[in-house]
Amino acid sequence: MTSTVTTINPYTEQPITEYQLLDKEAAQQAVDNADKRFQTWKLTSIGQRAEYALKLAQVLESHQQQLAQLMTDEMGKVRAQGLDEVQLCAEICRYTAQQASKVLADEERDVESGRAIISYQPIGVILGIQPWNFPLYQVIRYSIANLMAGNTTVLKHASNVFGMAEKIEAMFIEAGFPKYCYQSLLIDGDTATSLISYPKVQGVSFTGSDEVGKAVAGAAAKLAKKTVLELGSNDAYLILDDADIELAVKTCVKGRIVNNGQTCVAAKRFIVTEKNYAAFKSAISAAMSSLKMGDPNAEDTDIGPLARADLRDKIHQQVTESIEAGATVVCGCEIPEQTGFFYPPSILENVSPQMPAYDEELFGPVASLIRAKDDAQAMQIANDSRYGLGGGIFSANVGRAVELAKKHFDTGMVNINGYALAQPNLPFGGVKDSGYGREHGGFGLREFVNIKLIMIAASD
Structure with a gap:
């Protein structure tokens, strides 16, 4: 020892x-x-x-x-x-x-x-x-x-x-x-x-x-x-039929890459209804691909390295296993050839149960894009997880979103039309695993x- x-x-x-x-x-x-x-x-x-x-x-x-x-x-x-x-x-x-x-x-x-x-x-x-x-x-x-x-x-x-x-x-x-x-x-x-x-x-x-x-x-x-x-956790963020797509994309990118993607209560699974799927996918792919990865000391850096080499290797293994099981790459998903334990902002789609990108926590800047036929199925997919720390809902109908958050979302914390980390005057914690x-x-x-x-x- x-x-x-x-x-x-x-x-x-x-x-x-x-x-x-x-x-x-x-x-x-x-x-x-x-x-x-x-x-x-x-x-x-x-x-x-x-x-x-x-x-x-x-x-x-x-x-x-x-x-x-x-x-x-x-x-x-x-x-x-x-x-x-x-x-x-x-x-x-x-x-x-x-x-x-x-x-x-x-x-x-x-x-x-x-x-x-x-x-x-x-x-x-x-x-x-x-x-x-x-x-x-x-x-x-x-x-x-x-x-x-x-x-x-x-x-x-x-x-x-x-x-x-x-x-x-x-x-x-x-x-x-x-x-x-x-x-x-x-x-x-x-x-x-x-x-x-x-x-x-x-x-x-x-x-x-x-x-x-x-x-x-x-x-x-x-x-x-x-x-x-x-x-x-593998927090789900729901983009419902009446969501503001521009707001959802901007917020979800922030929620996915904060702390270089190494946040337990980060946005990780993006569940998008059929109505908005193509628009959301196009916009978030462009946004993630445009992020600057580099020196964490630099003012214009959006995303720095992962904390250790083994953590970078683990998330790449989860990505690889998901691809082998049928997920497809929207952007990123390759270890760059440079000094530092970097992993690029990445998106996987066609993600389904039994894949690491669906079932596990991806502790790094990798987003799982999941299509739902409607709002009801989006909530069902969100709760199809052994985790329950946080989550989010994007909808123009705030009252309905609050009702979904209170009575149907199986998590300890829910963001509506936004993303926030811990607040001093609010409780922090989860349920399930x-x-x-x-x-x-x-x-x-x-x-x-x-x-x-x-x-x-x-x-x-």
């Missing part, structure tokens, strides 16, 4: 930094430290915790340029999108700090023989296992909610963004959080798995693939430990708390 990890710049393919991994004993000691800190942190007032969270927002903004550059260097994010990610994280810190006192406030209820208090109390050390694709956001959204709730946190970050992992811990310290409230542990997957069963870990927040997420949830469930899972539990929007504050009931008998 290797004891070191070297991060690689996906644009230059050159090594960045070598990191020493912690062994299991050192990781357990970190959890012990977090548990010891919890004994005092849980008694810290919500108002004081909020001051630290608000300071962290300022610290994030003061390091915005450096953080965005780190994202570009370690995982290939287009620089402007990195700057946006930092700002989102700052706003999540502010919103969580402002909402915590209300969301976590005691509730009083009358009972027949007296009164009752319902109190939301922290439970201890929460282990976070987070991915590389939004290397700051994924960490902040889970950690700040738990810290505001009074828990302490330890993080296993993805090994290709260990520089970000170290930077995040340093920023928590700079913001004034007491030592061991938050820790980034440079550990491998086996060590992270061992921590799930460590007695002082009380819960696990996982973001990543559904296969690994289910294993994490299973290991935790055996010990009656709660988990929150935000897993993959996309996981369970919710992040931010105030909802994450109650995911890992003890809803404690205290009953007080009436005096004679």
